[in-house]
Amino acid sequence: MAEREVDDSQGRAARSVPLWKMLPGLMRDPLGQLVALADSAEGEILRLNLGTVRPYLVTEPAHVQHILRDNEANYTRGGQSMLWRPVRRFTGDGILSDGPEWRASRARMQPHFTAKRIDLLVDSMSRAISDAVDEFDEPARTGRWLDAGTELGRVICRAISSVFFADRVSLADQLRIVAAQGTIVTALRARLLLPFVPDAVPVPGDRALRRAIGVVDDIMLPLVRAEIANPRDGDDLLAALARARDEHGRPLDERQVRDDVVASFATATETTYAVLTWLWPILDAHPEIAERLYAELDEVVGTDRVISRDQLSALTYTRSVVDELLRMYPAGWLVPRTALADDVIGGTRIRAGSLVVVSSYITQRLARFWDRPDTFDPERFRGDQSRRSHRYAYFPFGGGPHQCLGMYLFNLEAPLVVATVLSRYRFRLREPGMPPRQLAAALRPGRPVVMALTPVRERRPA
Numbered sequence: 001m002a003e004r005e006v007d008d009s010q011g012r013a014a015r016s017v018p019l020w021k022m023l024p025g026l027m028r029d030p031l032g033q034l035v036a037l038a039d040s041a042e043g044e045i046l047r048l049n050l051g052t053v054r055p056y057l058v059t060e061p062a063h064v065q066h067i068l069r070d071n072e073a074n075y076t077r078g079g080q081s082m083l084w085r086p087v088r089r090f091t092g093d094g095i096l097s098d099g100p101e102w103r104a105s106r107a108r109m110q111p112h113f114t115a116k117r118i119d120l121l122v123d124s125m126s127r128a129i130s131d132a133v134d135e136f137d138e139p140a141r142t143g144r145w146l147d148a149g150t151e152l153g154r155v156i157c158r159a160i161s162s163v164f165f166a167d168r169v170s171l172a173d174q175l176r177i178v179a180a181q182g183t184i185v186t187a188l189r190a191r192l193l194l195p196f197v198p199d200a201v202p203v204p205g206d207r208a209l210r211r212a213i214g215v216v217d218d219i220m221l222p223l224v225r226a227e228i229a230n231p232r233d234g235d236d237l238l239a240a241l242a243r244a245r246d247e248h249g250r251p252l253d254e255r256q257v258r259d260d261v262v263a264s265f266a267t268a269t270e271t272t273y274a275v276l277t278w279l280w281p282i283l284d285a286h287p288e289i290a291e292r293l294y295a296e297l298d299e300v301v302g303t304d305r306v307i308s309r310d311q312l313s314a315l316t317y318t319r320s321v322v323d324e325l326l327r328m329y330p331a332g333w334l335v336p337r338t339a340l341a342d343d344v345i346g347g348t349r350i351r352a353g354s355l356v357v358v359s360s361y362i363t364q365r366l367a368r369f370w371d372r373p374d375t376f377d378p379e380r381f382r383g384d385q386s387r388r389s390h391r392y393a394y395f396p397f398g399g400g401p402h403q404c405l406g407m408y409l410f411n412l413e414a415p416l417v418v419a420t421v422l423s424r425y426r427f428r429l430r431e432p433g434m435p436p437r438q439l440a441a442a443l444r445p446g447r448p449v450v451m452a453l454t455p456v457r458e459r460r461p462a
């Protein structure tokens with residue numbers, strides 16, 4: 001199955017895996033095949049031979065740490081990197097790029113997303129989520145089917161919009177942006193799967209991508225222009241970036257503001273939506289875990305509408321369910337880089353200019369680091385068991401200087417959404433069973449998750 005390249009320079013050459021030989025399995029279950037390959041390599045770095053593109057597949061936690069943190073300067077997201085080049089058509093050259101533009105964006109945005117800053121949002125976010133979840137009362141009474149993804153999109157927008165644009169973008173426009181992002185994520189699949197095709201050569205999805213970017217720009221650009229012309233005092237990201245100055249003391253141009261607000265809103269909604277949509281089929285498939293979760297919610301939240309800070313801290317099982325969701329379905333499953341200079345990792349030589357692929361999905365399912373890796377088991381994240389063998393055996397939010405900016409936001413928002421919905425309603429899926437995984441920029445379910453809700457009990461008046 002694998003051949004070793006001949007190389008007499010420093011470090012040994014990576015074992016080359018001719019992926020075309022595995023094509024039938026790869027077509028059926030690409031991620032499953034890559035996990036099996038990584039398991040059999042026992043930590044060795046592999047070179048996946050896809051013909052014109054030959055990425056290194058790096059799965060060992062210590063090697064992941066080398067790329068994302070210890071020698072991160074050698075591994076860039078800039079240039080022609082897989083995933084990032086097509087993503088930048090939508091998000092521009094700011095926070096999702098690399099080099100000086102990224103550094104400047106990160107420095108401007110970081111203060112908005114610190115643990116301390118996010119902690120101040122507990123009460124307002126909990127209220128916003130409660131108000132959004134109130135809208136399930138009617139479909140729960142009538143038994144109407146709901147698309148979990150669409151409904152979660154609405155709840156998530158209500159939860160986080162104040163962080164991004166105060167009340168400047170209506171819920172309807174936010175939902176149009178979220179829908180356009182869905183089109184973009186899917187339209188980018190061809191570029192993701194065909195990283196060697198230059199931008200000038202059209203691939204399926206290009207037209208849908210352009211149209212969807214147009215939808216976002218039609219909403220955001222006039223707004224950004226108006227904010228720059230008349231800066232506000234607000235502490236939302238849009239107001240702050242519209243007031244910001246670059247290192248020469250000049251205001252940012254409208255493109256810079258648009259790119260960073262759009263990039264962070266898109267990553268915030270897309271990832272949260274993707275992870276939480278997996279929750280329903282998972283709970284449906286594991287009634288004992290669902291019961292345990294309901295018991296905690298019953299005890300801690302009871303009939304309260306708005307979850308308090310103390311209640312949130314007491315929701316430890318809910319937290320573990322979310323952590324385990326992030327292990328098995330990490331939305332940011334693919335973290336590619338391009339090596340700038342030759343390097344040696346664990347004795348294997350990495351050649352300058354080549355693509356290096358790190359994947360939380362693969363590492364978080366390695367049998368050497370995870371007992372029963374394909375079993376959903378929140379107990380892994382409880383008490384003593386939560387001690388990891390290696391920091392980078394679990395890295396749903398990446399690591400090093402590019403570590404997810406929204407980690408604290410997600411860690412606040414996700415348990416609040418889960419607890420608010422499931423303390424009030426039980427659900428029934430229209431189509432039981434786990435959906436296939438859609439390999440797009442985020443790891444989404446490959447079919448809609450449709451469900452009906454029923455109220456747990458009569459609600460206490462507000």
Ligand code: HEM
Pocket residue numbers: 077095096106113263264265267268269271272275330331332333335395396397398399401402403404405406407409410
């Ligand atoms: C389930 C939730 C989320 C997951 C799994 C996730 C995952 C990730 C990962 C793996 C990275 C590292 C990318 C890299 O190293 O190249 C990242 C970066 C990033 N994430 Fe998240 N993310 C999530 C939620 C959010 C939220 C809520 C926000 C809202 C602000 C956000 C904003 C960002 C941004 C702006 C970056 C780029 C940071 C940088 O390069 O400096 N993410 N995320």
